Amino acid sequence: MFWVLVVLSILLLFFILILFTKLTILINYYHHNDNDDLKVKFKIWFGLIKYTITVPLIKVDDNSPSIVVKSKTSMGDSSAEATSGESKQFTAEDVEGNFSNAKKLLHHVFGLHRIVRSFFRKVTLKGFEWNTLIGLGDAAHTGTITGAIWAFKGSIIGLISHYLKLKEMPKITVTPHFQAAVIQTRITCIIQFRIGYAILAGLKLFKFWRGGLPHFKKKTNFANDKTKSI
16 A cells, blocks of 8 residues: 555656746758758757757749649639539528627637646747848849748748747847848747646637537528529
8 A cells, every 4th residue: 555655756746847848849941042951950958859840841842832832722623613603592591690609709709819828828938040142133023022022021030929938038030141032041939838828728719619519590491492504
């Protein structure tokens, strides 16, 4: 009995230690022309335990980019969609049901957003750097795209600072290259949070989704009658 209590006490202490353990995630992303490289490193206990994931993202051959786009976007039989159409009849009950369904969906999404945002408030971001070298081979076009990238980065930083805790101001640069067409960017940052907060957020999400998706009102039989047109 004594040893059982000792083992249970050790397991309890270990579980508490895990809850208060701070997980550090180091992200390093590099893009140069058509080559990408992503490295994510996880560390706990001052690097005593660490795990690294390296994901080389190699682009396809430039001679066939359209094939990749089609393979990602073409779903199902598009010929039937191109030759036939539908016109639906809507009653007052349908309109009321659609408003009710939209209200339920928004309530569901807002509930999920509250859980995620509550967790993000516990997440710390530091060492954020985002450097970009851009050139289009034309001075005017390069200047225009440089300004657009500055605006885009500013929006992203504003969004990040709204949800996460920033330990320091992010460092972002956009360097124009007027002599050649080139694109190069590097993003590095460190994300930290306690594992206990992640577990709590996971339990909240599980409880939230356990109730299932909102039950939408179905259309009446009259509303389901469809008039086909070609």
